[in-house]
Amino acid sequence: MSASSSTDLNLTLKIWRQPSAAAAGQFKTYELRGVSPDVSFLEMLDQLNEQLIAKGEEPVAFDHDCREGICGTCGVMINGQAHGPDNETTTCQLHMRRFQNGDLIVIEPWRANAFPVVRDLVVNRSAFDRIIQAGGYVSVNTGGAPDGNAIPVPRHQQEAAMDAAACIGCGACVASCKNASAMLFVSAKVSQMANLPQGLAERSQRVLGMVAQMDKEGFGGCSVTEECEAACPAGIKLTNIALMNREYMRAALTATE
Amino acid sequence: MSTVAISEKELDGRCPTGPIAERWDRRKRELKLVNPANKRKYTVIVVGTGLAGGSAAASLAELGYKVLSFCLQDTPRRAHSIAAQGGINAAKNYQNDGDSVWRLFYDTVKGGDYRSRESNVYRLAEASRNIIDQCVAQGVPFAREYGGSLANRSFGGAQVSRTFYCRGQTGQQLLLGAYQAMMRQVAAGGVKCFARKEMVDLVVIDGNARGIITRDLVTGKFESFAADAVLLCTGGYGNAYYLSTMAKTCNVTAAWRAHKRGALFANPCYTQIHPTCIPVSGDHQSKLTLMSESLRNDGRVWVPKKQHDHRRPGEIPEEERDYYLERRYPSYGNLAPRDISSRAAKERCDAGFGVGQSGMSVYLDFAAAIQRDGEATIRAKYGNLFHMYERITAENPYQDPMRIYPAVHYTMGGLWVDYHLQSNVPGLYVLGEANFSDHGANRLGASALMQGLADGYFVVPYTVGDHFATSKQEKVTTDHPEFRGALEASQQRVKTLLGVNGRRSVDQFHRALGKIMWDHVGMARNEAGLKEAVQQIRQLRDDFWKDVKVVGSGEAFNQNLEHAGRVADFMEFSELLATDALYRDESCGGHFREEHQTEEGECQRNDDDFCHVAAWEFKGVGAAPVLHKEPLEFEEVPLATRSYK
Numbered sequence A: 001m002s003a004s005s006s007t008d009l010n011l012t013l014k015i016w017r018q019p020s021a022a023a024a025g026q027f028k029t030y031e032l033r034g035v036s037p038d039v040s041f042l043e044m045l046d047q048l049n050e051q052l053i054a055k056g057e058e059p060v061a062f063d064h065d066c067r068e069g070i071c072g073t074c075g076v077m078i079n080g081q082a083h084g085p086d087n088e089t090t091t092c093q094l095h096m097r098r099f100q101n102g103d104l105i106v107i108e109p110w111r112a113n114a115f116p117v118v119r120d121l122v123v124n125r126s127a128f129d130r131i132i133q134a135g136g137y138v139s140v141n142t143g144g145a146p147d148g149n150a151i152p153v154p155r156h157q158q159e160a161a162m163d164a165a166a167c168i169g170c171g172a173c174v175a176s177c178k179n180a181s182a183m184l185f186v187s188a189k190v191s192q193m194a195n196l197p198q199g200l201a202e203r204s205q206r207v208l209g210m211v212a213q214m215d216k217e218g219f220g221g222c223s224v225t226e227e228c229e230a231a232c233p234a235g236i237k238l239t240n241i242a243l244m245n246r247e248y249m250r251a252a253l254t255a256t257e
Numbered sequence B: 001m002s003t004v005a006i007s008e009k010e011l012d013g014r015c016p017t018g019p020i021a022e023r024w025d026r027r028k029r030e031l032k033l034v035n036p037a038n039k040r041k042y043t044v045i046v047v048g049t050g051l052a053g054g055s056a057a058a059s060l061a062e063l064g065y066k067v068l069s070f071c072l073q074d075t076p077r078r079a080h081s082i083a084a085q086g087g088i089n090a091a092k093n094y095q096n097d098g099d100s101v102w103r104l105f106y107d108t109v110k111g112g113d114y115r116s117r118e119s120n121v122y123r124l125a126e127a128s129r130n131i132i133d134q135c136v137a138q139g140v141p142f143a144r145e146y147g148g149s150l151a152n153r154s155f156g157g158a159q160v161s162r163t164f165y166c167r168g169q170t171g172q173q174l175l176l177g178a179y180q181a182m183m184r185q186v187a188a189g190g191v192k193c194f195a196r197k198e199m200v201d202l203v204v205i206d207g208n209a210r211g212i213i214t215r216d217l218v219t220g221k222f223e224s225f226a227a228d229a230v231l232l233c234t235g236g237y238g239n240a241y242y243l244s245t246m247a248k249t250c251n252v253t254a255a256w257r258a259h260k261r262g263a264l265f266a267n268p269c270y271t272q273i274h275p276t277c278i279p280v281s282g283d284h285q286s287k288l289t290l291m292s293e294s295l296r297n298d299g300r301v302w303v304p305k306k307q308h309d310h311r312r313p314g315e316i317p318e319e320e321r322d323y324y325l326e327r328r329y330p331s332y333g334n335l336a337p338r339d340i341s342s343r344a345a346k347e348r349c350d351a352g353f354g355v356g357q358s359g360m361s362v363y364l365d366f367a368a369a370i371q372r373d374g375e376a377t378i379r380a381k382y383g384n385l386f387h388m389y390e391r392i393t394a395e396n397p398y399q400d401p402m403r404i405y406p407a408v409h410y411t412m413g414g415l416w417v418d419y420h421l422q423s424n425v426p427g428l429y430v431l432g433e434a435n436f437s438d439h440g441a442n443r444l445g446a447s448a449l450m451q452g453l454a455d456g457y458f459v460v461p462y463t464v465g466d467h468f469a470t471s472k473q474e475k476v477t478t479d480h481p482e483f484r485g486a487l488e489a490s491q492q493r494v495k496t497l498l499g500v501n502g503r504r505s506v507d508q509f510h511r512a513l514g515k516i517m518w519d520h521v522g523m524a525r526n527e528a529g530l531k532e533a534v535q536q537i538r539q540l541r542d543d544f545w546k547d548v549k550v551v552g553s554g555e556a557f558n559q560n561l562e563h564a565g566r567v568a569d570f571m572e573f574s575e576l577l578a579t580d581a582l583y584r585d586e587s588c589g590g591h592f593r594e595e596h597q598t599e600e601g602e603c604q605r606n607d608d609d610f611c612h613v614a615a616w617e618f619k620g621v622g623a624a625p626v627l628h629k630e631p632l633e634f635e636e637v638p639l640a641t642r643s644y645k
């Protein structure tokens, strides 16, 4: 580590520790000194873990991979906010310059029945995979696709599809919602496909299947508190939920597939 | 030059002959088929769920094979491919700017500095067109023009606009397309997904790849899986350098274990150092962040003309700036290929013209583009990248130029495969970044996504079938002694790692390895440095097994232990990388030996002695590997000095 400088932070960290899914968890408090304001939140945790390992203690488990805000692997509650205080920013992209010397930071895993804790700050989000399996795709096999330009997609529609497709599947929407609803996640996929001509053939089946699976996984309903939109690091908009509700109504009333 | 043991027999890439444009079609006609009813009798293990693994798993299951898919992440959708930003190449010629399959083929062979296989590259260029069609059909939201047709941008090493993109998230969208195709097959019962399971060994029975050993990352349990073929789609090994643009879990473990079981490792010294990354700013960094090459469409690279000029960029007048890429490579300018742009940046910084506190960065300036097109246009094109830059550096790139420096980004080397993507171990196929096949000594931008998807969607579904149809094999089960032996050895290894109980952390060892690699096996290499690197790696490896401290238990979720296993493999592998770099006594593409350069500092190839693939056979840790050569022939694109001037 670099020699400590006057701008370095000394922090108190209150972190959820839980050895396994079956074990009981509890908060533990750690003092961490000399954190550069230029490091990312996860690099701060790396620093804590190096300190714990040196003492022979088990490091804090947390999920991460790309550390660029795109893979959706990271994500913890930071002082009660999913991914922490910055707008449209994942935990890995949050930097410590956002904090003050002497701060107390409370760090917890996503809390939702559908996301059981694996260890410490790591949760199991495989429910999202099962929702996609229930219809989050276009049924085309490899080979035989028509020329890419054979299906023109008006630019505003493509842009709308891309806005929704930007979801990184991190689960912050679920974690921030008091009902642990997955509506923002599900609606992003529904809305991507509903905006594209390729998605139309399976339009009804898709929304019915995905919503049914969402309910089956134990996610809660949406009561439009808008916390999900505020927490989303990928800027997914609440309007997707409105669109999905329309798609759902349409499908429920008219589906013949 | 060092002396190495060389195998007498040349490697046969099984490439078709005849007119290049007909080769793949002809080979497809020759390949034997498995009838639809029989396909369900074959099990294929696909390790990795990136573009290569995801597309292969989906396509094979669609055909009717039983697919078992494995990945390290909590879900297949998070494979490292997700991080690709800029785009994917395809020879569609939608821009009517003179593109063609042949031109993409030519650019790739030349871009790779004449160290790739012509047959493979041509097939890749052909498949590129199908990839775009396939992805569009899946609902991948590629950028469009107002009229609704597909849009393109330019990438380095090409004079045509052939790169398709989804804002700055092309990898994400292509990967989600493949992932969704795979999820559809999970629902249909064709693919069984095993997330958070790490392949720790390959099982070879009677010379054929017949299965793998895995460790469950949640419970720590070891398991065996048997199959009729194993596909490794496990990505690149850039994290041998510790700091790279790759995701933290990227590793060499699966490939290295296969190598130790007999698979040849080809050209490991071909690593790509990408010119536009956010520079190292201290020793706290855990990884480096790429600023997509697409930025060079609109950004101009420069340094001050005066050495050690500490003025703010805005205070340096136009005539005192050196746009060194435009100066040195007028016909490609800021879009010169990666290896060349990276070395040019290093040359300027080493000579004292670099900027920033450490003097180890150069400017990437958007002022001219913002003035020309307006800030809104630039924001629409690159908004997410600018935002990422600002979050990391706390500097505003709309006002001041970005500061960038080269960083390890991609690895062209990988397990050796023939034209069918099969390694020298029958039944073991290697796809995507994990193989060595298509990019020679330097990969062009937007070509890795293309290769991963070509391998998975359009090559392996044909060639695996031929393997099943032509090599009748007994079924094996995991009770076979080879499975039991491999499983026990894997368990023992974890015990050994946990038992060292030394004083230095895994991360400390990884950083130390990275420093050796960057200092001696980085952008510029020489004989003395490489020999030094080999010694230092050996020493570090010895220290590791005596002094590493791994905490926690083997029977639980233990990220420290996972990391330890991967670093242990990097330590063995890095010696091979340095050995290969020492052997290749020429400069080509990303492999720059200081002894071999022109007066202007460009690469000097030695086609007489090194126009071949160097594929290494494992002979034991620390023992000299044996070299197998595959000669490379250039019939369509005659060998020439690569020039971008």
Ligand SMILES: Cc1cc2nc3c(=O)[nH]c(=O)nc-3n(C[C@H](O)[C@H](O)[C@H](O)COP(=O)(O)OP(=O)(O)OC[C@H]3O[C@@H](n4cnc5c(N)ncnc54)[C@H](O)[C@@H]3O)c2cc1C
Pocket (backbone or CB within 6 Å): B047, B048, B049, B050, B051, B052, B053, B070, B071, B072, B073, B076, B078, B079, B080, B081, B082, B083, B084, B085, B086, B087, B088, B170, B171, B197, B198, B199, B200, B233, B234, B235, B236, B245, B246, B247, B250, B251, B253, B254, B290, B409, B410, B431, B432, B433, B434, B445, B446, B447, B448, B449, B450, B452
């Ligand atoms: C920041 C960045 C930007 C890039 N941008 C571009 C771009 O714009 N255009 C372009 O063409 N290329 C780009 N590239 C390169 C490109 O993204 C990669 O080369 C490509 O995605 C690799 O795909 P893959 O399928 O081979 O491997 P990966 O996507 O790396 O997937 C590897 C898979 O293997 C699994 N795995 C690994 N080891 C094991 C094991 N032991 N057991 C089980 N599973 C294992 C992983 O979990 C993962 O699922 C970029 C790369 C980076 C780093």
Ligand code: FES
Pocket (backbone or CB within 6 Å): A063, A064, A065, A066, A067, A068, A069, A070, A071, A072, A073, A074, A075, A090, A091, A092, A093
């Ligand atoms: S680690 Fe990938 S989004 Fe944070």
